[in-house]
Amino acid sequence: MLELYHSGLSTCSKQVRLALVEKGLPYVSRYIELQHHAHLSTAYLKLNPWGVVPTLIHDGRTIVNSAAINEYLEDVFPDPPLRPSDSKARSRMRLWTWAADMIHPALQNATYDQVLKRKMTDLEPDDIERLLHRMPAPERRERMRRIAGGGFDRSEIEHAFERLGFVIERAEADLADGPWLAGETYSLADISMLAIVHRLIELRPGMLDRDRFSRIDHWCDRMMARPAVRQVYAAGTEETPPRPDRHTIAGMA
Numbered sequence: 434m435l436e437l438y439h440s441g442l443s444t445c446s447k448q449v450r451l452a453l454v455e456k457g458l459p460y461v462s463r464y465i466e467l468q469h470h471a472h473l474s475t476a477y478l479k480l481n482p483w484g485v486v487p488t489l490i491h492d493g494r495t496i497v498n499s500a501a502i503n504e505y506l507e508d509v510f511p512d513p514p515l516r517p518s519d520s521k522a523r524s525r526m527r528l529w530t531w532a533a534d535m536i537h538p539a540l541q542n543a544t545y546d547q548v549l550k551r552k553m554t555d556l557e558p559d560d561i562e563r564l565l566h567r568m569p570a571p572e573r574r575e576r577m578r579r580i581a582g583g584g585f586d587r588s589e590i591e592h593a594f595e596r597l598g599f600v601i602e603r604a605e606a607d608l609a610d611g612p613w614l615a616g617e618t619y620s621l622a623d624i625s626m627l628a629i630v631h632r633l634i635e636l637r638p639g640m641l642d643r644d645r646f647s648r649i650d651h652w653c654d655r656m657m658a659r660p661a662v663r664q665v666y667a668a669g670t671e672e673t674p675p676r677p678d679r680h681t682i683a684g685m686a
């Protein structure tokens with residue numbers, strides 16, 4: 434049995450849901466409500482000591498990190514394959530799963546800035562301290578502290594977009610070699626990077642200008658033509674509960 438601890442809007446969770454759906458693997462959905470900071474509950478931190486989603490449980494084994502989970506799924510459930518057989522293409526695939534992981538904090542900062550700031554600023558000072566105390570990863574704790582204290586300044590956010598822009602330019606260049614990021618084969622590279630590109634389009638649509646990034650534009654069309662991608666990404670089909678009006682940590686154990 435596969436159990437996925439995940440959240441609806443989380444880009445990292447989407448990467449794993451997409452691999453599961455592409456492979457036709459049923460899973461038990463364990464929803465972690467990030468809005469209520471459920472990823473910092475004692476029970477969840479036992480599963481995932483990094484304090485993030487997603488987490489996969491398979492046959493009593495716990496696997497964390499979206500890229501590591503997807504590689505695990507590929508090892509254990511190789512059909513249909515989501516890794517190219519050719520070594521060069523496979524190294525290209527790994528470059529892109531790494532790039533998605535590496536650039537994710539920049540995307541997260543931009544997301545917090547535009548969408549999720551209230552998640553922290555709504556809280557009472559005591560609750561903020563309790564949360565900071567629970568967050569195990571120092572760099573995330575520091576980020577939470579910054580957001581609770583008013584967030585990032587404009588130059589930091591613009592720097593995050595600049596870093597994202599560099600990665601997008603590299604993707605545009607690599608797509609000259611084939612329809613998919615690793616070349617001829619649809620792979621985990623596309624799954625990882627779609628999560629980044631999709632969120633970037635939501636945050637700053639003008640950044641992905643169709644004339645300048647025509648290959649990415651066509652790649653997005655190819656991606657969205659895949660039934661699994663439509664299932665995970667199409668509006669209204671995400672496993673997303675309604676957003677609460679206020680963010681609380683009430684009831685956290």
Ligand SMILES: N[C@@H](CCC(=O)N[C@@H](CS)C(=O)NCC(=O)O)C(=O)O
Nearest residue numbers: 443444445485486487498499500534
């Ligand atoms: N690179 C990690 C990042 C995990 C991560 O940051 N997950 C986000 C959701 S996409 C999360 O749990 N955020 C909670 C928080 O930042 O407090 C992965 O891909 O699994």
